[in-house]
Amino acid sequence: MYPSNKSYFLSLFLFISFLLGGCNTATQETDIANKRFESSETLHDEWMGAYFKGKKIGYIHGTTERGRLAGQPSIMVKSIAKIEINIENQKNYTELEQEAFIDKEGKLLAFNYNQNIMGHQMVVRGERRDGNLFVEIDAGGEKRRKKIPLSENTYTSGLIKEAILHRGLKVGDEIVLSIFLEPLLTVEPVSVKVLSMDKGFVGGKETNIFTVEENFKGITGTLRITEGGLTVEETSPHGFQLLSLGKKEAMAQGEALSIVDLLLASKIDVNRKIVNPRSLHNLKLKLKNIPSHFPVIDDDNQKIISSIKGKEASDYIFDIHVRPISDAGVTIPVKHSFTDHYLTSDHVVNADNKTIINKAREVVGNEKSALQAAKKIYVWVNKNIKKRLVDTVSALDTLKSGEGECQAHANLYAALARAGGIPTKVISGLVYSEEFGGFMYHAWNEVYIGQWVPLDPTLGGFPADATHLKLSEGGLADQLKIMALVG
Structure with a gap:
C-alpha cells in the first residue's frame, strides 16, 4: 500500500511557515528578490524544537533583522527548518528556508x-x-x-506573526489575512484571533504572553507569543508542536519522524475488514461527522444515497460503483470545450514540458484511440515508476527520478496523458488499505474518453476499484480543503 504523505508534508510546511513567519503568465523578472539585504540590526533571534506527538524531530531557527533591501528601508524575516524523517528504515531530511521582506509600513516587498x-x-x-x-x-x-x-492585506506564509504584531495585540481582535503559499502558488485566507493574555516568564523575565488562534481551511492551531514578538509555543491538531529552546537544546539530536506514524495519524477506521479491496466493484460507505460546509462530491462514479445534515457536521452514505468502460470511438487529441481545462499545464503537472511530451509520444506511439492511449500510459506509469514514499515536486521530477508516492504517480500520469491530448484530472480522497486496515489519504486520476473513468496508476486499476472515495479534484491548492478531514 502506497498512500500519500502529501497532506502531512503540507501540514508540516504550513505549521512551520505560519509560526515563523488566479494566475497569469508573466515575463518580468523578480529584481528585488535577487538583490542583497544589508542588515543593520537584529531584532529577534529564536531557536525552537520541533515535535510530533511529543517526540523531538528537528529544529527551527528564526531571525528578524532591520536593514535595507535594494536601498529601501525594510525588515527581513528569515526561518530555517530541518526535520529528520525515517522512510523505509532510512533517515532523510526535510529542509525549508524562507526569507520575506516588508517595508516600514509592514507591506510585502519580496521573498525567497x-x-x-x-x-x-x-x-x-x-x-x-x-x-x-x-x-x-x-x-x-x-x-x-x-x-x-x-x-x-497579502503576506507570505512566513509573515503571519509579523502581520499580527504590526497591527498590535489586543484580546478579542480578529483579522483575516491573505496568505501566499509559496510552493502552491496560491493565495488563501487565514483567520487570526487573539484569545487571551496572561503573565509568564520568558528568558527569566516576566512578560505578557498572548494566546493566538490561527484557522486555515478548518485546521486550527494555537500560537503563544510575547508582546515583543518572541514565540513561546505553537501547537496544531495534527500532533505538531514547536517549543522555544536554547540553540544547543534545539539542535540536539532527536528522533526521526516515522513516515508510518504520519500515515497512521491520517487513518480512518472502519467497522469491518474489506477483503480483496482492489477487486471490489461496488461499495456502500458511510462517512460521519463531515463539516457541513464541506463540498462533498456526487457524480457518475459515486452517488450520495442518504444524508443527515446538521448545523456543524453531517453524515453521508455513498454508493460507489465501478462502471463498465465503453469505447465511444473517441480519438486523440480529445477536443471538447468543457475539457479544455484538463489539458492545461502548471509547475506540478508539466504537460507542456518537452521531456514529458516526448515520453508521452514514446509511450502512446501511433495509437489514435483515446481509451487505448490512456491505458498505455497507465500501464507505463504503473510498471516503470517505483512505488516509494518519496515526495517529488513535479511530474517532471517524478519522471527523472523514477520514483514517488501516489501523488507523484497521479501528477505524472496527468502530465503524460494531457501531453498526449487526453483530458485528465488529479483526484484526491480516501482509499481502503489492507496493510493499515482502514481508509487512508490517496491520489489517483480520471480521464475523459467519452466518459470520465477513474484509474489508479499507483495501486493498479483501470478502472479504479470501488474503495476509492473522491473528496477533491485539482492540484495541490484544491487539495487543501480536505486537510481538515484527513487525520
Missing part, C-alpha cells in the same frame, strides 16, 4: 523560498510590484514565471 524534501528541491522567489506578485519557480529542474494579483 527554498524547499528540499528528501533531495527533491523547489525554489520560489517573488517581488511585489504594481499590485501584483511576480514569481519565479524552479521545481524539478524546470523554471516558470507567474503573475499573481494581490490585495493590500
